[in-house]
Amino acid sequence: MKLPIVDHPTAAKPFVTNEDRSHWHDDALWFVRVKRDRQASSVPEWEYLRERASAIKTHTIANLGDYLEQFERNATARGATVHWAADAEEHNAIVLKILRQHGTQRIVKSKSMLTEECGLNPYLENNGIEVVDTDLGERIVQLREETPSHIVLPAIHIKKEEVGQTFHTHLGTDAGASDPQYLTEAARNHLRNKFLAGEVGITGVNFGIAETGGFVVCTNEGNADLGVSLPKVHIACMGIEKMIPSLADLSVFTRLLARSATGQPVTTYTSHFHGPKDDNSELHIVLVDNGRTRLRGNDTFRPAMHCIRCGACMNTCPVYRRSGGHSYRATVPGPIGSVLSPSRDAKSYKSLPYACSLCGSCSDVCPVKIPLHHQLLAWRGELVGNGLLPLSKRVAMKTASFLFQRPGLYRTAGSMGRTALRVLPHFVTHNRFNTWTKARELPKPPRESFRQWYIANRGNPQRRDSVNGNATTHANTRSNGDAS
C-alpha cells in the first residue's frame, strides 16, 4: 500500500504539539520500556543472549539460501505447500489464488506486519473478500480505517475513550463506555462470531525453523490459534528473514522477544505449526522477498535483517514516543522503520534518518544488536551522496566546513555572530525564521571567546609551525595571570 509521504517534522507536528496526547503516548510507551528493563535485568545472561541472537542471525542470513531450501524441503515433507513470492504483488496474488480455489468469502487474520507491508487487506477487500483482523488492537485500527502505529501495539495511539466511541459506532456498545473490561468483552463476542464464520485463517510467522520445516507464531491473545483451528485452510505469510536454523536456536529468541516487546517473560501463546493439522486440511506457507534480498546485498544495512519485530526500539525512541507512529508514514515506524523504509525508497523516506537525535538508546535496547543509530547515521551519508539532502542544508554544512578549516575566518565569523546577537534586538534574532528560537532562547553571547580570554590571561596559544608537529610554546604561555 502506498502511503502519502511527507516530511517527518511536518507529519509529527500535530501529534507532538498536542501536548496532552503526546505526553500520554510517551508515558504509555515508557511504561512498557520500564517493564522491559525489569525483565531484562532478571536474566543474568541478558547481554550474552543478545550476542547469541545476533550471531545466529548473522550466520543464518549469510547462508539464507541454504536454510530456505532446507525449510522448504522439511515443510513439504510435513505436507505443507511452500510458495515463493518475489514482491508484494506476487504475495497477494498467491493468497488470492488459494482463496479462490476454495471459493472463500471471508478470512480471519492474525496480526502480521508482512501482510500490512504487502497491503493484503485492501487488496483482498477490492477482490470481494471480507477480512477480519483478530488481534484486538489490529481490529480497532481496522474498524477506524487506520493503519497500525506500532508493530506490537497497533492501537497504542488510541485512547480507551476513543475505542469506546469506535465500538459504539461499529459494535453497538453503550455510548460513552470506556471500561477496558467491558470493551474487551464486547470485542471478544464480536470476534467469536467472526472466528466461527472464517473460512480460511491467515497468520504471520515469527520464526521459521529450517531444521524441522515448522514455524512459530507468538501472540498474547491466542487469536492466531483460534483463527486457524476451525478453518480447513491455513495460510502463513512469512518474510524470508524470519528463518532460524534449528529448534535449539528458537529458545534464544523466545527468551528475548516478549521481554523486549512488552516486558513479559514470554508471550502468552507460542504456537508451533508443523504441517497441516489433519488429512482434510491444507497448510500454505508463502515465503516473501519484497526487497529483502536487496537489503541482504548491502553490507552496511544487512544487519537490519536481524530484526525480530519486537518493537523495543520504538518504545525506547524519544522521537517515536512523542511524535507517534503515524508520523513515519511507513508500515514499520520508529528506528528500525527509519532504516528499512529508505532502503525501499530513499527519495520518499529521506527525512526519516534525520528524525533521530542519535541518542543511541535503540541500538542498546535491540535484542538482536542491530546498530540502529549507526545505520541511521550511515543513511544520512547515503542520502547526501545521492544528492537527497536539501540544498540549504548542504550549503550550510559546506560553509561550516570551510570555516572550520580556516581558524582566522572562523574567529572573525564567531566574533561577528556574537556581536550581532548582542546588539540586535530580540525580535530580529528570535523570530519564526529561526527554528532554534521557536521554543528556546539563544545563548547570551559573551564579549570574548575563550581564545581571546586565553591570550589576555595566558599569552599566546601554542602554535604548530609545520603540519608534522614541532610545537612551539611561546615564552609567556604559562603566565601566572589570575584566572578569574
Added chain:
Amino acid sequence: MTVALFVPCYIDQFFPQVAVATLELLESLGLDVVFPDGQTCCGQPMANTGCNSDTAPVARRFVELFTGYDAVICPSGSCTAMVRHHYAEYFADDDPAFTSVRDRTFELCEYIHDVHGGRIPDVCFPHRVSVHQSCHGLRELGLGSQSERMVQRPDKVAAVLNQVQGIELMPLTRVDECCGFGGTFAVNEADVSAAMGRDRIADHSGSGSEVIVSADMSCLMHLQGILRRQQNRLQVMHVSEVLVGRELETAPLAAAQRS
C-alpha cells in the same frame, strides 16, 4: 604530563567560562596544559548530517593539531565521542597519528576518573544538583551505567561530583533519557526536540534540583534556552564550573529577560 586542551567551537564562542573552568581545573591537578592554536571544531555537525566529504578535512586538521600530546582533554562527551568513535572512516586503520590521537582523547571527567586517579582538589558547592547524562557520554563513551544494557559501569561524572563538599545529587525518574538536542536535530525537528527538552526539564525540576549539571554543554545550551523561555529559575552549569567552585548565579531571571 603535557596535555592539550580541546575547546569545542560552541564552547569557545558561547561558553568561554566553561573552557576557563576546565583549564583551571586541569592546572590545579598539576598538569602542564597547552591550548593548541588554530583549533576550531571536531567536525561533528557535518558528520551527523551525513556530509562526510565536508567532515574529512576538518577531522584531518584536528588530528594534525592534536598529535604528540600525552592526552587531549575536552569538556564535552559528544565531541570526544566524535573523535574516538567516528573518526575512523576518515583515516587509514593504521595511521599512527590518528590512532594515537584517538586513544589519547578524553572527556574531562573520564580523564580525571580513569587516568588521573579520580581525585579532585577540595571544593565546596552546597547545592542540590541533578546530573544530566549526555547520550554520547553515556552510550558511546560509557561514562556511566545505562538503563538499556544489563552491564554495570562506574558513573564517572557522579564519582567526580560526589567529592564536592556540600553537594547533594538529586535522583531523576528517567535517568538517561535524551534531552532532545542532537545537534542539527534541534533545528530540523524543532517541535520534537523542544518537547523532549521540556520533558527533561520537568524531570530535573521535579527532583528538587537547583541546577542541572552536565559534562556536555551542548545539551545544557538547549535546556538553558528552554529554561529561559519558560522563565524557569532552574539553572544549568557545566561540571567543570562546579569542580572549580564557581557560584550559582543568584538572580538568573533578571538576566534572562531580554526582549
